[in-house]
Amino acid sequence: MYPDRVVSGMRPTGAMHLGHYHGALKNWVRMQSELPCLFFVADWHALTTHYDDPSIIETSTWDMLVDWLAAGVDPSQATLFIQSRVPEHAELHLLMSMATPLGWLERVPTYKDQQEKLADRDLSTYGFLGYPLLQAADVLIYRASMVPVGDDQVPHIEMMRELARRFNHLYGKEKGFEQKAQAAVKKLGSKRAKLYTELRNEFQEQGKAEALEQAKAMLEDTQNLSMIDRERLFGYLEGSRKLILVEPQAHLTESSRLPGLDGQKMSKSYGNAIALREEKEDVVKKVRTMPTDPARVRRTDAGDPGRCPVWQLHQVYSDTETREWVVNGCKSAGIGCLECKQPVIDGILKEQEPMRERAQQYLDDPSLVRAIIADGCDKARKLAQETMRDVREAMGLSYG
Structure with missing residues (x-):
C-alpha cells in the first residue's frame, strides 16, 4: 500500500483574492501539517481555454506562487511545483488516453457547462475535451490518497477513480x-x-x-x-490484479463563506474582489464604497442586515459581540453604514498583515521563489518517475 498523500493544483490566474484564501488556501495551510502535500501550478490546464494567448501564463504563475507563500503555504512542509516542469504528467496522460473511452470525457458535467460559459472561445479542441484526463494524470501519478475539492469537483474525482480502476484492470496482469x-x-x-x-x-x-x-x-x-x-x-x-495506480478519495472542503463586495461570489471577472495583498488604502476605499441595504437611503432610516452584503462579511470577520452591535444598530438606525463597515475593514487588514509580511521577502528577492520551485519540481519528479517506471513495465514499454 502506498503512503497517504494529498495532491491539489490551481490554474495560474495571477494574483489571488481573499475568496481563494477562504475557499482553498486556508485549507492547504491546515492540511500541510497533517499529511505529505504536493501543490502545483496547473499551467498546462491554463492552455485548455487560453491556448491562443499564453503570454500571461508565466507572470500569473509567479504572482500566484508568491500569494500561496504569503497565505502560509510552507515549502518546508509541502512540495510546491509547476506542472509543466514534470513532463511525466504528459506521458501518463498520453498513455492513459489510449484506453480512455470518449464517452467518459464527454459526460463530465463541467464539459458542456464550460462550453456554454465560454461561448466566445473555440473550445472544440482535444485539449479541452481531454482536460479531465490530464487532471486525473496529475493526481494518479503521485498515487495520491486524497484530493481536497469542493462539491462541484466530486465527479472529477470519481472519474479519476474509474480511470485508475480501468488501468489496473487492463494492465495489472502479472505473470504468475x-x-x-x-x-x-x-x-x-x-x-x-x-x-x-x-x-x-x-x-x-x-x-x-x-x-x-x-x-x-x-x-x-x-x-x-x-x-x-x-x-x-x-x-x-x-481480484487477481496488481494495483499500479491508486484510487484517490475526495476530501470535501468547506465552500468559501466569503462573498464579493456586491454580495455575489468573489471573482476578478465580476470586479468585486479584494486581492490577498491589496494595498491598505484600496481595501478601505473598496469596503467603504460597498453597497448596503437599499432601504437605508438616509442615516436615520432603519435597515435589515439580511439584505446587506456588508453583513455577509461580518459573518466572517466579526465576533459575536460585534455582530450583535451591527444587528441592533442597523435595525434601530443607531449606527450609520460607514460605522458598520469599520470592523470589517479592521478584520480584513488584520488578516492581510502577516500575508504582506511573508510576501515581502519574495518580492525583494524573486530568486527565493525560483529556488523553492526548483527544489519542489525535483521532489515531485522523483515520485512521478517511480510511478512511470511501474506504468511502463505494466504496459510492456520498459524494454529492460
Whole structure:
C-alpha cells in the first residue's frame, strides 16, 4: 500500500483574492501539517481555454506562487511545483488516453457547462475535451490518497477513480500473479494468513466492504512484507490484479463563506474582489464604497442586515459581540453604514498583515521563489518517475 498523500493544483490566474484564501488556501495551510502535500501550478490546464494567448501564463504563475507563500503555504512542509516542469504528467496522460473511452470525457458535467460559459472561445479542441484526463494524470501519478475539492469537483474525482480502476484492470496482469500472491499470503504468518483469506472471501463472495477495509488495515500494520508483496496482496484482495495506480478519495472542503463586495461570489471577472495583498488604502476605499441595504437611503432610516452584503462579511470577520452591535444598530438606525463597515475593514487588514509580511521577502528577492520551485519540481519528479517506471513495465514499454 502506498503512503497517504494529498495532491491539489490551481490554474495560474495571477494574483489571488481573499475568496481563494477562504475557499482553498486556508485549507492547504491546515492540511500541510497533517499529511505529505504536493501543490502545483496547473499551467498546462491554463492552455485548455487560453491556448491562443499564453503570454500571461508565466507572470500569473509567479504572482500566484508568491500569494500561496504569503497565505502560509510552507515549502518546508509541502512540495510546491509547476506542472509543466514534470513532463511525466504528459506521458501518463498520453498513455492513459489510449484506453480512455470518449464517452467518459464527454459526460463530465463541467464539459458542456464550460462550453456554454465560454461561448466566445473555440473550445472544440482535444485539449479541452481531454482536460479531465490530464487532471486525473496529475493526481494518479503521485498515487495520491486524497484530493481536497469542493462539491462541484466530486465527479472529477470519481472519474479519476474509474480511470485508475480501468488501468489496473487492463494492465495489472502479472505473470504468475496468483502463485506469487499466495506465496505472499504465507509470509503473513499462519494467524494473519487465515484472517486475510477469510476477509478476502467475505469481500469477493459477499461483497462486504467492511471486510475489505479490515483486510487493508491489517496489511498496513504488517511490517515484514516487501513493497511488491504488499502491492500483490492489496490487488489479490479485490481480484487477481496488481494495483499500479491508486484510487484517490475526495476530501470535501468547506465552500468559501466569503462573498464579493456586491454580495455575489468573489471573482476578478465580476470586479468585486479584494486581492490577498491589496494595498491598505484600496481595501478601505473598496469596503467603504460597498453597497448596503437599499432601504437605508438616509442615516436615520432603519435597515435589515439580511439584505446587506456588508453583513455577509461580518459573518466572517466579526465576533459575536460585534455582530450583535451591527444587528441592533442597523435595525434601530443607531449606527450609520460607514460605522458598520469599520470592523470589517479592521478584520480584513488584520488578516492581510502577516500575508504582506511573508510576501515581502519574495518580492525583494524573486530568486527565493525560483529556488523553492526548483527544489519542489525535483521532489515531485522523483515520485512521478517511480510511478512511470511501474506504468511502463505494466504496459510492456520498459524494454529492460
